[in-house]
Amino acid sequence: MEHLAAGFADVFQVYNFLLLFLGSTLGLLVGVLPGLSSPMALAVLIPVAYGMEPMSAFMLLIGIYVGTKTGGAFSAILIRTPGTPAAAATAMEGHPMALRGEAGRALGLSIGASFIGGTLSWLVAVPLVGVIGYYAVRISAADLAMIGIFALAMVAGLSGKDLLKGLIAGALGLILSTVGLDELTGVPRLTMGYYQLLGGLPFLAAIIGLFAVTTVLVDASETDANRAEPKPDDSFSLPGLLRDLWKMRREMSVGTVIGSILGIIPGVGSDTAGWLSYAYVGRRLRSGQLRSDRQMGEGVPEAVVAPEAANNAVTGGATIPMLTLGIPGDGSTAIMLGALMLFGLQPGPLFFHESPELAYGILVALGVANLTTLIAAVLLIRPFTQVLRLDRMMLLGSILVLSLVGSFASTNSTFEMSAAIGFGVLGYFMHRFGYSIPALVLALILGPMIEANFRRALLITRGDATVFVTSPISLICIIIMVLLGAKMLFDRYRKHRTNEQKKDLSSH
Amino acid sequence: MTKSTLQEAVVLLALLGVAGLVFFETIDTGTYGRGQTAPGTFPRMAAALIAVLALTRLVTMLRGKFRAEGNYDWSWSTIRRVVAATVLMVLFYLLFRVVPFAVLVPAFIFLIFLAFDVRPMKRLLIGGAISSATLYVLFVYLIRIPV
Numbered sequence: 034m035e036h037l038a039a040g041f042a043d044v045f046q047v048y049n050f051l052l053l054f055l056g057s058t059l060g061l062l063v064g065v066l067p068g069l070s071s072p073m074a075l076a077v078l079i080p081v082a083y084g085m086e087p088m089s090a091f092m093l094l095i096g097i098y099v100g101t102k103t104g105g106a107f108s109a110i111l112i113r114t115p116g117t118p119a120a121a122a123t124a125m126e127g128h129p130m131a132l133r134g135e136a137g138r139a140l141g142l143s144i145g146a147s148f149i150g151g152t153l154s155w156l157v158a159v160p161l162v163g164v165i166g167y168y169a170v171r172i173s174a175a176d177l178a179m180i181g182i183f184a185l186a187m188v189a190g191l192s193g194k195d196l197l198k199g200l201i202a203g204a205l206g207l208i209l210s211t212v213g214l215d216e217l218t219g220v221p222r223l224t225m226g227y228y229q230l231l232g233g234l235p236f237l238a239a240i241i242g243l244f245a246v247t248t249v250l251v252d253a254s255e256t257d258a259n260r261a262e263p264k265p266d267d268s269f270s271l272p273g274l275l276r277d278l279w280k281m282r283r284e285m286s287v288g289t290v291i292g293s294i295l296g297i298i299p300g301v302g303s304d305t306a307g308w309l310s311y312a313y314v315g316r317r318l319r320s321g322q323l324r325s326d327r328q329m330g331e332g333v334p335e336a337v338v339a340p341e342a343a344n345n346a347v348t349g350g351a352t353i354p355m356l357t358l359g360i361p362g363d364g365s366t367a368i369m370l371g372a373l374m375l376f377g378l379q380p381g382p383l384f385f386h387e388s389p390e391l392a393y394g395i396l397v398a399l400g401v402a403n404l405t406t407l408i409a410a411v412l413l414i415r416p417f418t419q420v421l422r423l424d425r426m427m428l429l430g431s432i433l434v435l436s437l438v439g440s441f442a443s444t445n446s447t448f449e450m451s452a453a454i455g456f457g458v459l460g461y462f463m464h465r466f467g468y469s470i471p472a473l474v475l476a477l478i479l480g481p482m483i484e485a486n487f488r489r490a491l492l493i494t495r496g497d498a499t500v501f502v503t504s505p506i507s508l509i510c511i512i513i514m515v516l517l518g519a520k521m522l523f524d525r526y527r528k529h530r531t532n533e534q535k536k537d538l539s540s541h
Numbered sequence: 542m543t544k545s546t547l548q549e550a551v552v553l554l555a556l557l558g559v560a561g562l563v564f565f566e567t568i569d570t571g572t573y574g575r576g577q578t579a580p581g582t583f584p585r586m587a588a589a590l591i592a593v594l595a596l597t598r599l600v601t602m603l604r605g606k607f608r609a610e611g612n613y614d615w616s617w618s619t620i621r622r623v624v625a626a627t628v629l630m631v632l633f634y635l636l637f638r639v640v641p642f643a644v645l646v647p648a649f650i651f652l653i654f655l656a657f658d659v660r661p662m663k664r665l666l667i668g669g670a671i672s673s674a675t676l677y678v679l680f681v682y683l684i685r686i687p688v
Binding site: 197198200201204205207208211215217218220222223246249250253254424426427429430431433434435437438441442445447450451454457458461462464465466484487488491492493494495496497 | 548549552556559563566568575577578579580581582583584587588590591594595597598601612613619620622623626627629630631633634637638646649650653654658659664668672675676680686687
């Protein structure tokens with residue numbers, strides 16, 4: 034307890050607090066720009082941080098880490114271009130809200146949900162740091178594979194209008210995720226002779242293409258009469274935001290729980306948490322449990338709140354395996370792990386005993402960074418909503434350059450640029466024919482994890498596939514999938530019968 | 542068969558083709574040892590899944606159980622800007638390492654504004670200049686990408 038108090042004292046030193054605030058603001062700005070991700074910003078700033086005291090360095094890095102999670106939602110909502118992959122789910126409903134003149138409301142909801150999700154997960158994570166760390170490493174390969182399949186099936190089934198098309202998009206994403214060297218044997222797969230594909234398809238370029246480039250092409254193809262022009266925005270007010278958040282407390286809580294749990298599982302990360310929460314809102318809306326006069330894709334506010342709460346709740350969970358076990362929960366925590374090692378520290382079970390000041394300081398900073406990000410984000414809402422006042426067609430042209438050069442900037446390779454164009458065109462056709470883009474994106478994210486763990490589980494059990502039904506977490510996932518699938522079929526059958534009866538009545 | 546159903550069927554057949562190409566791609570699918578799956582197994586499983594789903598969709602659609610869902614208007618007025626944007630993007634990619642960044646970005650911006658019917662010309666020129674300058678400062682001075 035005294036270490037925790039010392040951590041608070043360290044974080045609230047003026048210099049450290051200012052660094053945390055600076056990091057949050059920088060993180061927000063990095064998150065807004067497509068192609069610039071949290072790991073990239075952290076990697077760029079590590080040399081700067083290295084010249085500081087370890088505690089101050091981590092204030093800056095943690096500020097950036099938390100800030101980017103929120104910043105990604107700004108561009109996702111305003112121009113349907115997720116600044117970070119984790120914000121992709123937010124774009125689906127946030128942007129339609131912006132188009133109907135509720136950009137300020139959508140940004141407020143995303144910021145509020147991010148703050149609450151991040152803070153709640155932190156409040157839960159701190160007391161449970163030891164227990165969570167103990168159980169995190171005991172999740173088996175079979176469980177991890179099935180969690181991945183579960184998340185993918187939920188999103189594929191619920192994010193579009195057509196279940197089969199959602200599943201086809203998911204399966205296509207799984208194929209694309211296998212491009213590159215096989216992780217277990219080193220054999221090249223589906224690379225078509227391109228050495229650039231040996232490391233797999235460029236994920237960031239894929240995200241930029243599927244969301245930013247696709248949006249430009251879809252918007253540009255609308256005739257002037259059909260195109261949705263953003264309406265003037267004066268929708269942000271603090272009392273209104275608090276009312277909204279209270280009304281949407283259920284979605285926010287579920288998002289927080291999903292994010293906190295998935296954050297602990299190494300390699301799953303905030304992208305999955307965001308999409309799973311999005312699918313949860315979709316399911317509630319379809320089943321009639323959530324009343325709204327809008328369908329998914331038309332700007333449902335609850336589907337902004339849930340993914341934002343989820344992808345920020347991941348931060349609490351993801352740092353725990355990093356600090357207690359030396360296992361990164363996502364790409365950003367992997368870089369921070371490297372930063373700890375640069376300072377000559379060894380994260381792992383002994384870290385809290387050997388460097389308690391720094392360990393608890395980092396833990397406290399993670400919670401306080403939610404507050405500094407909230408302050409910075411609220412200050413930036415009004416300037417950012419002015420983006421929508423620009424001529425839509427001029428904005429679309431600029432987004433194209435931003436997307437293409439942004440994808441190049443991620444690795445300084447023009448190959449990424451060509452991939453962004455390719456995925457943009459693919460996304461355009463998928464949109465035109467009603468195939469789910471979120472399902473494809475989630476399959477790209479989860480594909481490697483599903484495959485690696487699926488094969489690892491079979492390897493460990495010497496080919497015994499019953500491991501997927503004997504492992505408790507895996508079994509729970511299968512049962513939920515079967516029940517939801519059965520319910521979907523039953524609902525469809527009932528709807529079909531009602532239609533038949535109506536036809537009979539009208540013919541008589 | 543309606544025009545929309547026909548288009549949908551073409552897409553599903555194309556998906557079946559992709560699935561077939563992946564399924565018959567010469568990735569090793571042999572047995573490595575007890576429990577060790579070969580590198581080609583997972584892509585094949587995903588390809589088989591696509592084939593089954595696409596066939597199911599195709600059959601049910603042709604039997605009239607599902608309606609084709611999407612936007613099937615491919616008239617020139619609808620796709621004119623899409624074609625122009627795609628061609629310009631490809632040109633931007635091809636010329637990125639050849640033409641200086643300070644020339645390429647304004648040229649691309651002006652052409653894309655032209656293709657997207659930004660009018661009047663004064664607005665196009667002023668807007669294009671401001672956008673180009675902003676993007677140039679952002680990428681060259683702030684992010685410092687190697688161009």
